[in-house]
Amino acid sequence: MIEAVGLTKRYGAKTAVYNLSFQVRPGLVTGFLGPNGAGKSTTMRMILGLDQPSGGHVTIGGRPFKQLPNAPRQVGALLDAKAVHGGRSARNHLLSLAQLSGIPARRVDEVLGVVGLQEVAKKRSKGFSLGMGQRLGIAAALLGDPQVLLFDEPVNGLDPEGILWVRNLMKQLAAEGRTVFVSSHLMSEMALTADHLIVIGRGQLLSDMSVRDFISANSADFARVRTPQTEAEQREKLSAALTEAGGQVMPEPDGALRVTGLPLPRISDLAHEADVRLWELSPHQASLEEAYMRMTQGAVDYRSTADQKAGLMQQPPMGAMGPVPGHEQQIPEVPQQGFYAPPPPQPGQHPDAQGTPAPPAAAPGGPAPAAPSSPTAPPAGPTTSEDAR
Ligand SMILES: Nc1ncnc2c1ncn2[C@@H]1O[C@H](COP(=O)(O)OP(=O)(O)OP(=O)(O)O)[C@@H](O)[C@H]1O
Numbered sequence: 378m379i380e381a382v383g384l385t386k387r388y389g390a391k392t393a394v395y396n397l398s399f400q401v402r403p404g405l406v407t408g409f410l411g412p413n414g415a416g417k418s419t420t421m422r423m424i425l426g427l428d429q430p431s432g433g434h435v436t437i438g439g440r441p442f443k444q445l446p447n448a449p450r451q452v453g454a455l456l457d458a459k460a461v462h463g464g465r466s467a468r469n470h471l472l473s474l475a476q477l478s479g480i481p482a483r484r485v486d487e488v489l490g491v492v493g494l495q496e497v498a499k500k501r502s503k504g505f506s507l508g509m510g511q512r513l514g515i516a517a518a519l520l521g522d523p524q525v526l527l528f529d530e531p532v533n534g535l536d537p538e539g540i541l542w543v544r545n546l547m548k549q550l551a552a553e554g555r556t557v558f559v560s561s562h563l564m565s566e567m568a569l570t571a572d573h574l575i576v577i578g579r580g581q582l583l584s585d586m587s588v589r590d591f592i593s594a595n596s597a598d599f600a601r602v603r604t605p606q607t608e609a610e611q612r613e614k615l616s617a618a619l620t621e622a623g624g625q626v627m628p629e630p631d632g633a634l635r636v637t638g639l640p641l642p643r644i645s646d647l648a649h650e651a652d653v654r655l656w657e658l659s660p661h662q663a664s665l666e667e668a669y670m671r672m673t674q675g676a677v678d679y680r681s682t683a684d685q686k687a688g689l690m691q692q693p694p695m696g697a698m699g700p701v702p703g704h705e706q707q708i709p710e711v712p713q714q715g716f717y718a719p720p721p722p723q724p725g726q727h728p729d730a731q732g733t734p735a736p737p738a739a740a741p742g743g744p745a746p747a748a749p750s751s752p753t754a755p756p757a758g759p760t761t762s763e764d765a766r
Protein backbone atom coordinates (compact mmCIF):
# COMPACT_ATOMS: atom_id res chain seq x y z
CA MET A 378 0.00 0.00 0.00
CA ILE A 379 1.11 3.53 -0.73
CA GLU A 380 0.15 6.08 1.92
CA ALA A 381 0.57 9.84 1.71
CA VAL A 382 -0.04 11.96 4.80
CA GLY A 383 -0.12 15.74 4.58
CA LEU A 384 2.21 15.59 1.59
CA THR A 385 3.38 19.04 0.52
CA LYS A 386 5.92 20.18 -2.04
CA ARG A 387 7.02 23.74 -2.62
CA TYR A 388 9.35 24.95 -5.32
CA GLY A 389 10.26 28.40 -4.05
CA ALA A 390 7.00 30.37 -3.98
CA LYS A 391 5.22 27.74 -6.05
CA THR A 392 3.23 25.15 -4.08
CA ALA A 393 3.00 22.13 -6.38
CA VAL A 394 1.37 19.79 -3.83
CA TYR A 395 -0.41 20.85 -0.68
CA ASN A 396 -1.40 18.72 2.32
CA LEU A 397 -2.27 15.70 0.22
CA SER A 398 -3.40 12.59 2.09
CA PHE A 399 -4.52 9.38 0.43
CA GLN A 400 -4.01 5.64 0.31
CA VAL A 401 -3.38 3.45 -2.71
CA ARG A 402 -4.42 -0.07 -1.89
CA PRO A 403 -3.24 -3.38 -3.30
CA GLY A 404 -5.46 -5.41 -5.63
CA LEU A 405 -6.93 -2.30 -7.27
CA VAL A 406 -6.09 0.02 -10.10
CA THR A 407 -6.10 3.48 -8.57
CA GLY A 408 -6.41 6.29 -11.09
CA PHE A 409 -4.63 9.54 -10.23
CA LEU A 410 -6.39 12.33 -12.06
CA GLY A 411 -5.86 16.03 -12.41
CA PRO A 412 -5.42 18.67 -15.09
CA ASN A 413 -1.99 19.69 -16.38
CA GLY A 414 0.14 21.05 -13.58
CA ALA A 415 -2.09 19.59 -10.84
CA GLY A 416 0.87 17.96 -9.12
CA LYS A 417 0.55 14.33 -10.24
CA SER A 418 4.15 13.88 -11.39
CA THR A 419 5.48 15.73 -8.35
CA THR A 420 3.49 13.40 -6.09
CA MET A 421 4.78 10.34 -7.91
CA ARG A 422 8.34 11.60 -7.69
CA MET A 423 7.94 12.06 -3.93
CA ILE A 424 6.54 8.53 -3.61
CA LEU A 425 9.66 7.26 -5.39
CA GLY A 426 12.05 9.31 -3.28
CA LEU A 427 13.13 11.40 -6.30
CA ASP A 428 11.81 14.62 -4.75
CA GLN A 429 11.96 15.44 -1.05
CA PRO A 430 8.61 16.57 0.44
CA SER A 431 8.55 20.06 1.96
CA GLY A 432 6.03 18.72 4.46
CA GLY A 433 4.23 15.50 5.35
CA HIS A 434 5.43 12.10 4.26
CA VAL A 435 4.68 9.22 1.92
CA THR A 436 5.37 5.55 2.49
CA ILE A 437 5.22 2.31 0.55
CA GLY A 438 4.37 -0.64 2.74
CA GLY A 439 4.87 1.56 5.80
CA ARG A 440 8.33 2.88 4.90
CA PRO A 441 9.67 5.75 2.83
CA PHE A 442 10.92 4.50 -0.54
CA LYS A 443 14.55 5.16 0.38
CA GLN A 444 14.25 3.01 3.50
CA LEU A 445 12.73 0.02 1.75
CA PRO A 446 15.00 -2.98 1.77
CA ASN A 447 15.76 -3.65 -1.88
CA ALA A 448 13.53 -0.73 -2.85
CA PRO A 449 14.30 -0.92 -6.56
CA ARG A 450 13.16 -4.53 -6.57
CA GLN A 451 9.83 -3.91 -4.85
CA VAL A 452 8.61 -0.95 -6.85
CA GLY A 453 8.45 -0.45 -10.60
CA ALA A 454 7.63 2.85 -12.24
CA LEU A 455 7.17 4.55 -15.55
CA LEU A 456 7.59 8.26 -15.04
CA ASP A 457 9.12 9.51 -18.26
CA ALA A 458 9.31 7.19 -21.24
CA LYS A 459 11.93 9.46 -22.83
CA ALA A 460 14.39 8.85 -19.98
CA VAL A 461 16.22 6.25 -22.05
CA HIS A 462 19.69 6.21 -23.58
CA GLY A 463 18.63 6.55 -27.23
CA GLY A 464 21.80 4.95 -28.57
CA ARG A 465 21.08 1.67 -26.85
CA SER A 466 18.81 -1.02 -28.20
CA ALA A 467 15.63 -1.76 -26.27
CA ARG A 468 17.10 -5.04 -25.09
CA ASN A 469 20.39 -3.49 -23.99
CA HIS A 470 18.55 -0.74 -22.14
CA LEU A 471 16.57 -3.33 -20.20
CA LEU A 472 19.66 -5.52 -19.73
CA SER A 473 21.56 -2.65 -18.12
CA LEU A 474 18.66 -2.01 -15.73
CA ALA A 475 18.41 -5.72 -14.97
CA GLN A 476 22.11 -6.01 -14.24
CA LEU A 477 21.97 -3.14 -11.75
CA SER A 478 19.36 -5.04 -9.75
CA GLY A 479 20.64 -8.59 -10.26
CA ILE A 480 17.79 -9.57 -12.52
CA PRO A 481 18.53 -12.44 -14.93
CA ALA A 482 18.69 -11.72 -18.67
CA ARG A 483 15.86 -14.15 -19.43
CA ARG A 484 13.47 -11.79 -17.63
CA VAL A 485 14.42 -9.07 -20.13
CA ASP A 486 13.23 -11.25 -23.00
CA GLU A 487 10.08 -12.08 -21.05
CA VAL A 488 9.07 -8.45 -20.54
CA LEU A 489 9.94 -7.56 -24.14
CA GLY A 490 7.38 -10.20 -25.10
CA VAL A 491 4.82 -8.89 -22.60
CA VAL A 492 4.97 -5.39 -24.09
CA GLY A 493 5.16 -6.62 -27.68
CA LEU A 494 8.61 -5.22 -28.51
CA GLN A 495 10.39 -8.53 -29.24
CA GLU A 496 10.56 -7.76 -32.98
CA VAL A 497 12.38 -4.47 -32.40
CA ALA A 498 14.39 -5.54 -29.35
CA LYS A 499 17.70 -4.98 -31.14
CA LYS A 500 16.76 -1.61 -32.62
CA ARG A 501 18.06 1.61 -31.07
CA SER A 502 15.37 3.22 -28.98
CA LYS A 503 16.03 6.67 -30.44
CA GLY A 504 14.16 5.54 -33.56
CA PHE A 505 11.15 4.48 -31.50
CA SER A 506 7.77 6.12 -31.84
CA LEU A 507 6.18 7.67 -28.75
CA GLY A 508 4.04 4.55 -28.33
CA MET A 509 7.04 2.20 -28.62
CA GLY A 510 8.87 4.32 -26.06
CA GLN A 511 5.91 3.99 -23.70
CA ARG A 512 5.98 0.21 -24.15
CA LEU A 513 9.71 0.16 -23.39
CA GLY A 514 9.11 2.22 -20.25
CA ILE A 515 6.37 -0.17 -19.17
CA ALA A 516 8.73 -3.12 -19.81
CA ALA A 517 11.31 -1.49 -17.54
CA ALA A 518 8.69 -1.02 -14.82
CA LEU A 519 7.68 -4.67 -15.06
CA LEU A 520 11.22 -5.98 -15.20
CA GLY A 521 11.47 -7.10 -11.62
CA ASP A 522 7.88 -8.34 -11.25
CA PRO A 523 7.31 -5.74 -8.50
CA GLN A 524 4.31 -5.66 -6.18
CA VAL A 525 3.93 -1.89 -6.40
CA LEU A 526 3.67 -0.18 -9.78
CA LEU A 527 3.42 3.50 -10.66
CA PHE A 528 2.65 4.68 -14.17
CA ASP A 529 2.63 8.36 -15.09
CA GLU A 530 0.42 8.85 -18.16
CA PRO A 531 1.13 5.37 -19.59
CA VAL A 532 -1.22 5.71 -22.58
CA ASN A 533 0.49 8.85 -23.89
CA GLY A 534 1.12 8.36 -27.59
CA LEU A 535 -0.50 4.94 -27.81
CA ASP A 536 -2.97 4.07 -30.54
CA PRO A 537 -6.39 2.64 -29.61
CA GLU A 538 -5.07 -0.91 -29.61
CA GLY A 539 -2.18 0.15 -27.37
CA ILE A 540 -4.57 1.94 -25.02
CA LEU A 541 -6.68 -1.20 -24.73
CA TRP A 542 -3.55 -3.23 -24.07
CA VAL A 543 -2.45 -0.89 -21.25
CA ARG A 544 -5.96 -0.95 -19.79
CA ASN A 545 -5.96 -4.75 -19.69
CA LEU A 546 -2.42 -4.90 -18.38
CA MET A 547 -3.23 -2.57 -15.47
CA LYS A 548 -6.29 -4.64 -14.59
CA GLN A 549 -4.33 -7.87 -14.79
CA LEU A 550 -1.56 -6.52 -12.55
CA ALA A 551 -4.14 -5.44 -9.96
CA ALA A 552 -5.95 -8.78 -10.21
CA GLU A 553 -2.64 -10.40 -9.25
CA GLY A 554 -2.84 -8.45 -5.98
CA ARG A 555 -0.41 -5.68 -6.89
CA THR A 556 -0.76 -2.02 -6.03
CA VAL A 557 -1.26 -0.15 -9.30
CA PHE A 558 -1.21 3.66 -9.27
CA VAL A 559 -1.73 5.25 -12.65
CA SER A 560 -1.94 8.92 -13.48
CA SER A 561 -3.91 10.43 -16.33
CA HIS A 562 -5.73 13.60 -17.23
CA LEU A 563 -8.40 11.62 -19.09
CA MET A 564 -11.41 10.75 -16.98
CA SER A 565 -12.97 8.70 -19.79
CA GLU A 566 -9.94 6.40 -19.87
CA MET A 567 -9.67 6.13 -16.10
CA ALA A 568 -13.36 5.33 -15.77
CA LEU A 569 -12.70 2.24 -17.90
CA THR A 570 -9.40 1.26 -16.28
CA ALA A 571 -9.48 2.18 -12.60
CA ASP A 572 -11.36 0.79 -9.61
CA HIS A 573 -10.64 3.81 -7.46
CA LEU A 574 -10.03 7.48 -8.28
CA ILE A 575 -7.96 10.12 -6.58
CA VAL A 576 -8.55 13.51 -8.19
CA ILE A 577 -6.32 16.50 -7.46
CA GLY A 578 -6.33 20.09 -8.65
CA ARG A 579 -3.63 22.65 -7.93
CA GLY A 580 -1.97 20.13 -5.63
CA GLN A 581 -5.02 19.62 -3.42
CA LEU A 582 -7.32 16.64 -3.05
CA LEU A 583 -10.64 17.15 -4.85
CA SER A 584 -12.05 13.64 -4.68
CA ASP A 585 -11.09 10.22 -3.31
CA MET A 586 -13.68 7.56 -4.04
CA SER A 587 -14.36 4.38 -5.95
CA VAL A 588 -15.16 4.67 -9.64
CA ARG A 589 -18.57 3.20 -8.87
CA ASP A 590 -19.30 5.93 -6.32
CA PHE A 591 -17.96 8.58 -8.67
CA ILE A 592 -20.26 7.35 -11.43
CA SER A 593 -23.33 7.17 -9.21
CA ALA A 594 -22.60 10.62 -7.79
CA ASN A 595 -21.80 12.30 -11.06
CA SER A 596 -23.54 10.73 -14.03
CA ALA A 597 -26.92 11.86 -12.85
CA ASP A 598 -29.78 12.96 -15.05
CA PHE A 599 -30.57 16.60 -15.61
CA ALA A 600 -33.10 18.55 -17.60
CA ARG A 601 -32.35 21.29 -20.09
CA VAL A 602 -34.99 23.98 -20.05
CA ARG A 603 -35.20 26.84 -22.51
CA THR A 604 -37.52 29.83 -22.43
CA PRO A 605 -38.03 32.29 -25.31
CA GLN A 606 -34.67 34.01 -25.82
CA THR A 607 -36.21 37.45 -26.15
CA GLU A 608 -37.88 37.32 -22.76
CA ALA A 609 -35.15 37.34 -20.11
CA GLU A 610 -37.63 37.95 -17.31
CA GLN A 611 -39.38 34.65 -18.14
CA ARG A 612 -36.12 32.84 -17.62
CA GLU A 613 -35.56 34.57 -14.27
CA LYS A 614 -39.11 33.84 -13.17
CA LEU A 615 -38.77 30.15 -14.04
CA SER A 616 -35.36 29.92 -12.42
CA ALA A 617 -36.79 31.35 -9.17
CA ALA A 618 -39.79 28.98 -9.26
CA LEU A 619 -37.62 25.92 -9.87
CA THR A 620 -35.17 26.90 -7.12
CA GLU A 621 -38.01 27.50 -4.69
CA ALA A 622 -39.37 24.03 -5.49
CA GLY A 623 -36.01 22.50 -4.49
CA GLY A 624 -34.34 22.26 -7.88
CA GLN A 625 -30.74 23.25 -8.61
CA VAL A 626 -30.56 25.59 -11.54
CA MET A 627 -27.43 26.35 -13.48
CA PRO A 628 -27.35 28.71 -16.46
CA GLU A 629 -25.79 27.24 -19.59
CA PRO A 630 -23.68 29.38 -21.93
CA ASP A 631 -26.31 29.39 -24.69
CA GLY A 632 -29.04 30.73 -22.42
CA ALA A 633 -30.66 27.42 -21.47
CA LEU A 634 -31.06 26.34 -17.84
CA ARG A 635 -29.66 23.07 -16.55
CA VAL A 636 -31.98 21.76 -13.86
CA THR A 637 -31.29 18.94 -11.46
CA GLY A 638 -33.33 17.60 -8.58
CA LEU A 639 -36.73 17.92 -10.25
CA PRO A 640 -38.46 15.44 -12.60
CA LEU A 641 -39.45 16.71 -16.04
CA PRO A 642 -43.25 16.69 -15.42
CA ARG A 643 -42.73 18.75 -12.24
CA ILE A 644 -40.63 21.30 -14.19
CA SER A 645 -43.39 21.50 -16.78
CA ASP A 646 -46.06 22.03 -14.07
CA LEU A 647 -43.97 24.70 -12.34
CA ALA A 648 -43.46 26.53 -15.63
CA HIS A 649 -47.20 26.38 -16.27
CA GLU A 650 -47.99 27.69 -12.76
CA ALA A 651 -45.48 30.53 -13.23
CA ASP A 652 -47.02 31.31 -16.63
CA VAL A 653 -43.70 30.79 -18.39
CA ARG A 654 -43.60 29.41 -21.93
CA LEU A 655 -41.04 26.70 -22.62
CA TRP A 656 -39.19 26.27 -25.89
CA GLU A 657 -37.30 23.24 -24.69
CA LEU A 658 -37.65 20.69 -21.90
CA SER A 659 -35.37 17.74 -22.57
CA PRO A 660 -33.79 14.96 -20.51
CA HIS A 661 -29.97 14.60 -20.49
CA GLN A 662 -27.28 12.71 -18.70
CA ALA A 663 -24.06 14.39 -17.57
CA SER A 664 -21.01 12.48 -18.76
CA LEU A 665 -18.23 11.53 -16.37
CA GLU A 666 -15.83 13.66 -18.40
CA GLU A 667 -18.13 16.62 -17.84
CA ALA A 668 -18.34 15.94 -14.11
CA TYR A 669 -14.57 15.71 -13.95
CA MET A 670 -14.18 18.96 -15.88
CA ARG A 671 -16.58 20.71 -13.54
CA MET A 672 -14.70 19.33 -10.57
CA THR A 673 -11.31 20.47 -11.81
CA GLN A 674 -12.50 23.60 -13.62
CA GLY A 675 -11.19 26.02 -11.04
CA ALA A 676 -7.90 24.17 -10.87
CA VAL A 677 -6.92 24.39 -14.52
CA ASP A 678 -3.70 26.33 -15.02
CA TYR A 679 -3.69 26.53 -18.81
CA ARG A 680 -6.81 27.25 -20.80
CA SER A 681 -7.40 28.32 -24.38
CA THR A 682 -9.31 31.53 -24.93
CA ALA A 683 -11.48 29.41 -27.26
CA ASP A 684 -12.77 27.44 -24.24
CA GLN A 685 -14.84 30.37 -23.13
CA LYS A 686 -16.42 30.74 -26.54
CA ALA A 687 -17.09 27.02 -26.68
CA GLY A 688 -18.92 27.21 -23.36
CA LEU A 689 -16.38 25.09 -21.52
CA MET A 690 -16.30 27.58 -18.66
CA GLN A 691 -19.58 27.42 -16.86
CA GLN A 692 -20.97 29.82 -14.33
CA PRO A 693 -20.65 28.59 -10.76
CA PRO A 694 -23.89 27.09 -9.53
CA MET A 695 -25.39 27.87 -6.18
CA GLY A 696 -23.84 25.82 -3.42
CA ALA A 697 -20.51 25.50 -5.24
CA MET A 698 -18.01 23.44 -3.33
CA GLY A 699 -14.26 23.49 -2.90
CA PRO A 700 -11.90 20.62 -2.19
CA VAL A 701 -12.91 17.55 -0.24
CA PRO A 702 -14.11 18.48 3.25
CA GLY A 703 -11.18 18.43 5.61
CA HIS A 704 -8.81 19.38 2.79
CA GLU A 705 -10.03 22.88 2.12
CA GLN A 706 -7.05 24.75 3.53
CA GLN A 707 -6.00 27.95 1.89
CA ILE A 708 -2.69 27.99 0.07
CA PRO A 709 -1.32 31.51 0.20
CA GLU A 710 0.86 31.07 -2.89
CA VAL A 711 -1.83 29.39 -5.00
CA PRO A 712 -5.16 31.13 -4.49
CA GLN A 713 -8.17 28.88 -5.08
CA GLN A 714 -10.32 30.57 -7.67
CA GLY A 715 -12.37 27.60 -8.64
CA PHE A 716 -15.48 25.86 -7.70
CA TYR A 717 -16.70 22.38 -7.69
CA ALA A 718 -20.19 21.93 -9.00
CA PRO A 719 -22.15 19.43 -6.95
CA PRO A 720 -24.12 16.84 -8.87
CA PRO A 721 -27.86 16.66 -8.38
CA PRO A 722 -28.92 15.00 -5.14
CA GLN A 723 -29.42 11.26 -5.31
CA PRO A 724 -32.53 9.74 -3.77
CA GLY A 725 -32.01 9.60 -0.03
CA GLN A 726 -28.73 11.47 -0.24
CA HIS A 727 -27.96 14.96 0.96
CA PRO A 728 -26.50 16.96 -1.93
CA ASP A 729 -23.48 17.89 0.13
CA ALA A 730 -22.66 14.24 0.71
CA GLN A 731 -20.89 13.81 -2.62
CA GLY A 732 -17.27 14.79 -2.82
CA THR A 733 -16.72 13.33 0.61
CA PRO A 734 -13.86 10.89 0.54
CA ALA A 735 -14.83 7.27 0.80
CA PRO A 736 -14.06 5.92 4.26
CA PRO A 737 -10.68 4.21 4.20
CA ALA A 738 -11.26 0.56 3.49
CA ALA A 739 -9.48 -2.02 5.54
CA ALA A 740 -6.30 -2.70 3.68
CA PRO A 741 -3.35 -4.88 4.43
CA GLY A 742 -0.38 -2.90 5.59
CA GLY A 743 3.23 -3.95 5.80
CA PRO A 744 5.85 -3.97 3.12
CA ALA A 745 4.74 -5.25 -0.25
CA PRO A 746 6.28 -8.69 -0.59
CA ALA A 747 8.38 -9.38 -3.64
CA ALA A 748 7.03 -12.05 -5.94
CA PRO A 749 8.51 -15.35 -4.83
CA SER A 750 9.63 -16.71 -8.16
CA SER A 751 10.83 -13.60 -9.93
CA PRO A 752 13.28 -10.91 -9.16
CA THR A 753 11.92 -7.40 -8.84
CA ALA A 754 12.63 -4.28 -10.84
CA PRO A 755 14.08 -0.87 -10.23
CA PRO A 756 11.90 2.09 -10.94
CA ALA A 757 12.24 3.03 -14.56
CA GLY A 758 11.52 6.68 -14.06
CA PRO A 759 13.71 9.66 -14.64
CA THR A 760 16.83 9.77 -12.61
CA THR A 761 17.24 13.50 -12.60
CA SER A 762 17.34 15.14 -9.22
CA GLU A 763 14.75 17.75 -8.38
CA ASP A 764 17.42 20.40 -8.69
CA ALA A 765 17.90 19.50 -12.30
CA ARG A 766 14.25 20.10 -13.17
N1 LIG B 1 11.28 21.57 -10.42
C1 LIG B 1 10.25 22.41 -10.43
N2 LIG B 1 10.43 23.72 -10.17
C2 LIG B 1 9.41 24.60 -10.14
N3 LIG B 1 8.12 24.25 -10.35
C3 LIG B 1 7.86 22.97 -10.61
C4 LIG B 1 8.90 21.97 -10.66
N4 LIG B 1 8.31 20.77 -10.92
C5 LIG B 1 6.99 21.00 -11.04
N5 LIG B 1 6.73 22.31 -10.86
C6 LIG B 1 5.40 22.95 -10.88
O1 LIG B 1 4.56 22.26 -9.99
C7 LIG B 1 3.26 22.14 -10.54
C8 LIG B 1 2.87 20.67 -10.60
O2 LIG B 1 3.62 20.06 -11.65
P1 LIG B 1 3.48 18.52 -12.01
O3 LIG B 1 4.41 18.23 -13.14
O4 LIG B 1 3.63 17.71 -10.79
O5 LIG B 1 1.97 18.44 -12.50
P2 LIG B 1 1.22 17.29 -13.30
O6 LIG B 1 -0.11 17.12 -12.66
O7 LIG B 1 2.08 16.09 -13.39
O8 LIG B 1 1.05 17.96 -14.73
P3 LIG B 1 1.07 17.30 -16.21
O9 LIG B 1 -0.23 16.55 -16.35
O10 LIG B 1 1.14 18.50 -17.09
O11 LIG B 1 2.27 16.43 -16.30
C9 LIG B 1 3.28 22.81 -11.90
O12 LIG B 1 2.79 24.11 -11.76
C10 LIG B 1 4.74 22.82 -12.25
O13 LIG B 1 5.04 23.91 -13.08
